[in-house]
Amino acid sequence: MNSMTGDLLETVVKIAFVIGLNLGFFAPMLGWVERKQSAVMQDRIGANRAGVFGFTFIGLLHSAADAIKLIFKEDFIPRGADRMMHTLAPVIAVVPALAAFAVIPFGGKFELAGHNVNLVIADLDVGLLFVFAIASIATYGAVIAGWASNNNWSMLGGLRSAAQMFSYEVTMGLTIIGLVMYYQSLSLVVIAEKQVDFWHWGIIYQWPAFILFLTCAIAENKRIPFDVPEAESELVAGYFTEYSGMKFIMFWTAEFIEVVTISALCVTMFFGAYHLPFISPDMLVSIFGGGDFGAIVAMLIGIGVFVAKICALIFLQMAIRWTLPRFRYDQVMALGWKIILPASLIWIFLTGLAILLGLMPTV
Amino acid sequence: MNQYIPVLLLFLVSGGVAIAMLGIAEFLGPKDPRDKFREKMEPFECGENQIASPQQRFSIRFYLIALMFIIFDIEAVFLFPWSVIFQELGLFGFVEMMVFIIVLGVGLAYVWKKGALEWE
Numbered sequence: 001m002n003s004m005t006g007d008l009l010e011t012v013v014k015i016a017f018v019i020g021l022n023l024g025f026f027a028p029m030l031g032w033v034e035r036k037q038s039a040v041m042q043d044r045i046g047a048n049r050a051g052v053f054g055f056t057f058i059g060l061l062h063s064a065a066d067a068i069k070l071i072f073k074e075d076f077i078p079r080g081a082d083r084m085m086h087t088l089a090p091v092i093a094v095v096p097a098l099a100a101f102a103v104i105p106f107g108g109k110f111e112l113a114g115h116n117v118n119l120v121i122a123d124l125d126v127g128l129l130f131v132f133a134i135a136s137i138a139t140y141g142a143v144i145a146g147w148a149s150n151n152n153w154s155m156l157g158g159l160r161s162a163a164q165m166f167s168y169e170v171t172m173g174l175t176i177i178g179l180v181m182y183y184q185s186l187s188l189v190v191i192a193e194k195q196v197d198f199w200h201w202g203i204i205y206q207w208p209a210f211i212l213f214l215t216c217a218i219a220e221n222k223r224i225p226f227d228v229p230e231a232e233s234e235l236v237a238g239y240f241t242e243y244s245g246m247k248f249i250m251f252w253t254a255e256f257i258e259v260v261t262i263s264a265l266c267v268t269m270f271f272g273a274y275h276l277p278f279i280s281p282d283m284l285v286s287i288f289g290g291g292d293f294g295a296i297v298a299m300l301i302g303i304g305v306f307v308a309k310i311c312a313l314i315f316l317q318m319a320i321r322w323t324l325p326r327f328r329y330d331q332v333m334a335l336g337w338k339i340i341l342p343a344s345l346i347w348i349f350l351t352g353l354a355i356l357l358g359l360m361p362t363v
Numbered sequence: 364m365n366q367y368i369p370v371l372l373l374f375l376v377s378g379g380v381a382i383a384m385l386g387i388a389e390f391l392g393p394k395d396p397r398d399k400f401r402e403k404m405e406p407f408e409c410g411e412n413q414i415a416s417p418q419q420r421f422s423i424r425f426y427l428i429a430l431m432f433i434i435f436d437i438e439a440v441f442l443f444p445w446s447v448i449f450q451e452l453g454l455f456g457f458v459e460m461m462v463f464i465i466v467l468g469v470g471l472a473y474v475w476k477k478g479a480l481e482w483e
């Protein structure tokens with residue numbers, strides 16, 4: 001009973017940490033990064049207006065100003081819209097985005113005061129499948145939003161997002177098969193632990209899988225260059241044309257958190273998760289004198305490394321977003337079905353062949 | 364089963380967050396009576412009146428994509444468990460799965476040839 005209370009407390013703390021990190025740090029920061037990085041890339045000054053007593057903190061206060069503004073906006077539902085579905089859609093978009101984090105390990109396993117602390121909310125054997133399953137629920141958010149708005153632009157955006165997200169969901173699953181063959185596990189905790197050694201990081205042998213996976217993941221998240229469902233210049237704002245205020249920001253929060261989730265998945269699968277290159281967590285614990293103190297310091301370093309790697313991948317995704325123009329819809333679909341799908345099947349074949357011939361030493 | 368309780372908890376918390384966000388907007392945002400500004404409540408159509416209802420029949424293409432999704436998603440579902448135990452199965456499992464993939468590859472080639480992947 002006592003240990004059960006302890007476990008429950010641990011889970012609550014971990015959930016509070018993950019939710020706080022996503023909603024309190026990453027979501028507002030991404031709002032800022034999106035503006036500031038685009039400004040830097042386009043040689044503009046960028047976000048620098050919102051300030052307190054003249055201090056603008058390089059535009060960091062814009063996210064806070066946005067949040068305060070949007071909270072006080074009217075919740076607009078157009079005539080003829082399905083009011084319940086219209087309200088439900090942003091909830092369906094946000095919840096899976098947050099829930100996908102359940103299986104992503106963010107700091108490793110440590111023994112703290114005789115209690116084993118595993119820094120992941122749920123250590124599931126089928127972690128990767130869980131992520132894909134949860135990610136596919138997010139499709140409904142976009143489709144329902146498009147359908148419930150009683151607006152032609154929204155409807156087109158919803159249809160496009162349905163077809164696009166279905167297509168890329170299939171390919172996203174197939175791109176990762178090669179990596180699973182390499183690590184022989186679907187559990188993200190096991191995959192993370194196998195990357196203690198720098199030479200076992202996924203990126204070294206599985207870099208084609210990384211490129212394919214990142215492309216699919218960005219398309220699944222409907223961001224530029226694959227943002228045809230919301231394409232401002234064609235469909236006004238696509239499936240969330242009729243959304244305002246808090247519901248609008250919920251769609252944006254969901255998109256930003258998915259950017260973080262994609263980065264976290266890539267870090268966990270390809271970039272050594274929470275490990276520093278060449279330094280294992282056990283070495284960190286002993287460097288800092290072992291015991292509880294050493295474990296806590298090593299744990300904090302692990303979390304810090306994980307967050308820093310996520311930030312680097314967010315930077316990469318934002319750079320892609322502000323570099324490439326939007327593809328045409330037929331090009332998006334052709335890329336998914338005609339290039340990435342065959343390419344990932346070929347990569348499965350090559351990985352299998354390489355492992356059987358001993359060219360790819362497995363872990 | 365125990366390990367799924369945290370997942371459920373996370374779902375509940377995220378659901379709570381989402382409902383709280385909706386609740387804040389409902390509580391703090393202005394509320395106009397729905398009949399006060401009739402024009403404002405119109406769905407956005409670039410300033411015109413809506414002439415076509417969005418809730419009507421649309422292109423068959425989207426159904427084709429849905430059908431292809433089912434076929435290839437099932438392929439992915441078969442591949443996941445195979446890939447975990449791939450190294451235990453060895454050469455036999457590899458050849459077996461490649462035959463399966465080739466059969467589906469032929470399917471993809473057929474769909475491609477038929478023009479189901481083209482958008483005009």
